[in-house]
Amino acid sequence: MKTVGIIVEYNPLHNGHVLHYTQSKAITGADSVIAVMSGPFLQRGEPALVGKRARTEMALRMGADLVIELPTAYAVQPAEWFAHGAVALLAATGVVDSLCFGSESGSLDTLLPLADSLAEESEKLREEIALRMSSGISFPNAYAAAAAAVSGSKASADTIAEQLAKPNNSLGLHYLIALKRLGSEIVPYTIPRKGAQYHDQVPAVSSIASATSVRRLILEQGLEAASPYIPGYVYEILRREFDAGQGPNDWESFRLPLFHALLTRSPGELDQLHEVSEGLEYRIQKVLPLLGEPKVGQLIDALKTKRYTRTKLQRMLLHILLNHAKGEMTREQLAQGPGYLRVLGFTSKGQALLKQMKKTASLPVIMKPSVLDHPQLRLDLQASAVYGNACPRPSVSFIYGDYLLPPVTL
Structure with a gap:
């Protein structure tokens, strides 16, 4: 069984995500899909609109077979460590053959050779980043310019810097770097983003809108306003969560x-x-x-x-x-990678993957937190409790859902 890994947040899952899922299976020829998903807090330093169980259900109803949580220690980090943690989890399953991510370029032609040259972060790269940041620019812009300067790629420095200024290209580069650093045999693929771009604040005319614009519609105009841009099952899940006072959170x-x-x-x-x-x-x-x-x-x-x-x-x-x-969360600690594979949800096909992972996984596979004492897991449990406590109508069962509820099954 060929398995593709995807790295997601689904905040919330929308029509563009469905397209990515469908094309990921098609381009890789995969029979099954494992999604690594952030928990209650996300890479851009934002709380999720709804909790991780609801977003896991969205993923499973879309067609994902197994959802694994990206530990909080990696989920709320800059691109380098977010990517490292997520890719390390996919590699640790022992069953993932390929990784497919969306990018503005839709091509690996520039990103792959750049990842080859940047996988070992050199003193020169660090110096170039520091030099640019000393002029007052942000780290993402400094990294893009520094990477272009030291890459040794055949592409021009301007081309590289322009490519890395786009958020999904930049994140994709770090996925590729992580694969190199881990020595993983997972084969990378990328597909072009369709329609809305990552930071778009308002939807385009089509049925595909960015997660940013979908959230804006929900928070400012209500769930109905976002319904053209999300699958029907996502609408149902969000309505259920909102009615229960478990969102929307910002x-x-x-x-x-x-x-x-x-x-x-x-x-x-x-x-x-x-x-x-x-x-x-x-x-x-x-x-x-x-x-x-x-x-x-x-x-x-x-x-x-x-x-x-x-x-x-x-x-x-x-x-x-x-x-x-x-x-x-020092660099040395993060470089060691996640310490476990926390299962958030699975289908019958996902259950077969879990059975296979008993033989192939290089990390412990856990269904409930009581079976493992790990510092990263303690941070996950804390984050879930803090998130649950801030909901419009907090409940003990939601705050302590990590302890009280089993993985989502479909």
Whole structure:
């Protein structure tokens, strides 16, 4: 049985994701699909609209056979470590033959040779990144320019920098780098993004809209406004979750616990938390009294500069919210990869994959957290509880769902 891996967030699953799933199976000739999915908090430092069980159900109803959780330690990191964690999980299953991701380029012609040259991060690359950041530009832009400068690729530096300025190309490059660093035999494929682009704020005319615009429609106009852009089963799941008071969540849902953390910590205490760096602990203290209202959106706007992107700031605030100490997520620790394969859901075909993984998996496969004591898993459980507590109508069963509920089955 040929199996393709996909790396997803489904916040929420929309028609573009269905197209990616369908084309991934077609281009790879796969019989089954394993999805590595972020938990309650996402790579851009945002809370998911609904919880991970609901999004797992979306994935299974679409056709995915097995959904594995990307640990929080990787799910809320910059592209390098997000990609490393997700690819390491796919490799650890021992059953994944291929990886298919969407990209703006729709081609590996530039990305593959670039990944070959960047897989071993050189001192020269680090110097070039630092040089560019010293001029005040953001890390993503500095990385793109530095990678172009040191790559040795036949493509021009301008072409490389232009390609890496596009978010899905950049993330795809890090998937390829992760495959190289892990020495994995998983074969990469990419397909072009169709219709809406990643950051589009409003839907295009077609039935495909970005997740950003779908969320905006839901939060500002209600679920009905987003219905043309999501499958019917996703509409049903979202309506059920919203009616149960388990969404929709956005950053303002976490306003009270976040501001409590910011108001009760000194700059020195904030400096001990992951991604609080370069004096941001003092900038936070400076802007808090100047806000018109104690809202997360206003805080991010006040903190944002050319150097500090919205995504960087959101991730930093998320680490503050979840009390992630710097020592919990060092480069050395993250390079070791995830410590387990946490199953969120499966179908009958996924059950067959799990049976096969008993022989092939290089990490423990866990259905419930009580069977393993691992620092990354403790962070996952904490994140799920914090997320559940911020829902419109929090319940103990949702807050402690990791302990009380089995994987989603279909």
